[in-house]
Amino acid sequence: MLESLIQNIINALQWGSFYALIALGYTLVYGVLTLINFAHGDVFMVGAYIAFFVATFCLTVLGLPGWVALILVIPLTMILTSLVGVTLERIAYRPLRKKGAHRLYVVITALMCGLILEHANLAIFGASRKAFPALIEVQVYNIGGVTFTNLKIAVIVTAFLVFLFLHWVVTKTRIGMAMRAISYDKFAVPLMGIPLDQIIVFTFILGSGFAGLAGLLFAMSYPVLEPYMGALIGWKAFIAAVVGGIGDIRGAFVGGFLLGAVEIMVVAFFPSTFRDLISFTVLLAILTWKPTGLVGIAQTTKI
C-alpha cells in the first residue's frame, strides 16, 4: 500500500514536472503581456523535435557517445527552441501589438501559429512517428518495491532547479524586476527607461527555452514523437497554470504538480479513459471555488 503510494507520488511528480515546465512558459508570457500564448504547447513539441534532430546528428553524424551528445543537446535544444519562440513574437505578435489590436486578436494569432507549427511539421516530416534515440542508459532502481529510473529523478530534479532559477530571476535580478514592473503597468514602464521590447523578448526566451528543455526530457522519457504531442499537453499545462494562478511562477509549479497528481491518482483508481473527465472536473471545481487560482490574488474592481 505504502509502496504504491510512493510509486504514485513519484509518477505524479514526474508528470507534474512536465506540466510545470510548460506551464511556466504560459505564465511568464501572460505575466508580462497578459497574452495567452496558445502556441506554447506546440513550441514544446517543436522543442522535442529539435532535440530529436540535434541528438540524431550528434550520435550518427558526429558519432559522439551518448553522454557527450546529451551535454550538447541540452543547450542547443534550449537555444534553438527559444529562437522559435522569439521568432513567433517578432513576426506574429509584436506587429499586432504595435498596431494596438485587441488583445484577443493576438491570442487568435497565437492559436494560428500553433496550428502552423503542428501541421507544417506533419506536412514536412509526415505522419510517421519518430523514435527518439537513447542518449543515456536508463537505470531502473527498485527500493522496497518502488521502482524508478534515473531519468525520472532527473526530470523531477530539473523541474525543481528550474523553479529555483526562475524564482531567483524574477525576484532578485534587475530584468526580473522589470518583468514584474511590466505586469503591473505596461504604460509607465517604458517611461521609466525600461526597454519594453527587450524584456518581452527575454521573457519569450525563458519560456520557450524551458519548453525546449521539457520537450527534450519528455522525448527521452517517452521516446515517440508525433506532431500533435504538444497540443493536448499544452492545453492542460495552460489550465494548470491558471489553476495555480497565472502570472505567477509559483502558480505554474503548484498547478502543474497538482494536475500531475490528479491525473496519476485518477488512473490509479479508475479506467484511464476517465483521466481527462475527472481531472478537468477537479480543475473546474477549483476554479469555481478560487476563481483566480490557488496562489493568485483575488481580482478587485476599483470604482
Add this chain to the structure above:
Amino acid sequence: MAQTQVETDNAPVLEIRGLTQRFGGLTAVNDFNVKLMPGELSGLIGPNGAGKTTVFNLVSGFYQPSEGQILIDGVPTAGLKPHKVTALGVARTFQNIRLWNDMTVLDNIRVAQHYRLGYGLFHAVARSKHYQEREQEIAQEAAELLEVFDLQRFANEFPKNLPYGTQRKLEIARALSSHPKLLLLDEPAAGLNSADIKELIRLVRWIHGKFDVTIWMIEHHMDVMMELCTQIKVIDFGQTIAEGDPDKVRNDPAVMTAYLGDDVI
C-alpha cells in the same frame, strides 16, 4: 451627535445606521450614520482615502457592509445586488467616468432604464406590441432627457468622442434616466476646468430644482460644496469628524486638522 433635519416629518430618502466596512484589517468606514430627507442637497467631504467612495459603494450595493444598515425610503438594502438597489431609486456617477463608450449617447440613456423595461427575451425576440410600445416610450423618454440636458445633438455620437465636461454631464443624465429618488455624485468636478465647474454648479442646482431628487455628493472642490450644499458631513479614516452647514464645517477645527495636519493651527 447633532441631529439635523427635524422639521420635516417625511421619511428620510436615505438612512444609514452604524455603517461599518472592513477590508481585511482596514476599517474603511466606521460607525457611519446619516439621514437624508427628500429634496436635500448634501455633501460628503474628507481627505483622500477617508472612505467617501466606500460609503457610496455601500449605498449603491456594490459592497455589502460588514455592519450596519442602509435604508432607501425605509427599505433595507442588505443583501441586494446593485441593480436592485438602483431599482429602489438610487443612481450614481463615478469618480472616473464610466460611460459605455462603444454605445451611442442615446443608447447609454436607454440601457440605464433596464430595470423598468417591462419586457424580457421573449418580447424582444417576438417584437410584440408590448415590446414596441415600451421601446417607443423608452426612446421617447431618452430623447426628452437628452433635450433637457441639451445633449440631443450628440445623440448618435459615441461618448468617448465627446469633450470631458460633456461626458460628465452625460453621466449625470444617464443616472437620472433611471428615475432615482437619490442621486449620488462622486466627484463630479474632478478633471473639469474652472469654466466647466461653474457650469457644473449651475447644472446640479438646476437638476435639483427640476427633477424631484435628493442629491448627495462627494467633492474636493470646496467652493462647489460651499455653494451647493445645505448640509456637509466630513469624514476622516472612516469616522465622522464634523457635520453641519457649510459655514460651520469650514470653521471646524477638527476639519482643519484632518485636512492640514495638527501643527498648522
Add this chain to the structure above:
Amino acid sequence: MLQRYSVHLTLALSGGLLVYLADQEYLSLYTMSVLMFMGVNVILSASLNLVNGYMGEFSCGHAGFMCVGAYVSSLLGVWLFAKDKVFGAALLNPEYALYAFPFVILAGGVAAALAGLLVAVPSYKTRGDYLAIITIAANYIIISAIENIGAIGGSRGFMGMKRLVNSMEDIIELPWMPIWVFIFTVFSIWLIRRYVSSTFGKGVSAICQDEVAAEIMSVNTNKMKTITFMLSSGLAGIAGGLFAYILGYVNPGSFNIMKSTEVLVMVYLGGMGSLTGSVLSAILFTFMLEGFRFIIPLANDFAHQVHLIPDGYDISPVWRWVLIPLLLIVLMQFRPEGIMGNRELGDIFPRLKKFYRFK
C-alpha cells in the same frame, strides 16, 4: 413597401432557388454539403459572437455545446423514429419524422443551453481569461463524458441519423436537410439580431463595455449573462444537431478544441460584435477550407509539370492547415479588428440601410 420587405423577399427567393437546385440535382452532393456546412458555420460563429463579441467574454469551448446538441438530437431522433441497435425499434411511426424534426433539433438546442449553465454560473464571479479556462475545461469535460458512455458508442461515435433523413424524404420528396439548415440558419440570425438590437439585449453590450457601470445602472448582469450564455450555447446545440444529421454520424472527437478554434477564428475574423461580419467570415472560412482542397492538388500537378518538385514527392494536403492559419495571420495583420470591426454592413454601405435596419 417593396423596399421594406426586400430582405425577406431575397431570403425567400434564394432559399427557394437553393431547394430547387438541390431538388433538380443541379448541385452536386458535395456542393450541397459545403453549402450546408456553411449554414452550420454561420450559426456557430454568430452564436459565439454573442458571447465573445457582444458580451466581451472569451469563450473557447463552443464545440462542447455543439457536441451536446448533436448527441441529444441524434439520440432523440433515432430513438423516436428509426430502428437502431442501441434503442431497438422506432418508438413512433417514422411518418411523423418530418414534422417532429425541428423539435428534435430544438431539443438538442435546449439541452445545449442547459449545458451552457456549466459556463454561465462561474461567469457570475469570474471573467476574462479565467472564464476562458472554464470554457476549455467544459469543452473537455463534455467530450470526455460522452467518450466514456459506452452505450452510445463512446469514442467510436453514434450513427443512424441517415435513416431519419431518408424517412423525411420518403414522406415528401424534397431535399429536406438543406431546407432545414436554411431555415435554422435564418432563424438563428434573426433571433440574435432581435436580441442584441433591443434595449434589453443592449444590456449585454453594456456588460462588455463596463460591467460595474452596467450592474449599477440597473442591468441585472447575472441574468443577462445567463440568458446570453444559454442562448449562445443553445444555438451552438442547434448547429450541432444539424451537423450530425448532415453527416449522419457523430463522434466526440469532431467536437474537440480544434473545432472550437475554428469557430473562434470565424468570430474574430469577422469582427467582434458584428453580426454581418460573423456571417461573412463563416462563409469565407468555409470557402477557404474547401478551396484549399482543390488548390493544393492543382498546385501539386502544376509543380510537377514545371518540374519544380521531384517526381517522388507530392505536396501533402496537410499544407491546407498551414496555409489557412498563415492567411488568417496575414489578414489580421492588415485588419487587426477583423473584416468588419464592430460595424454592420449598413455602416459601410449606408445605402443598404434603405432595405434593412442592421442594428
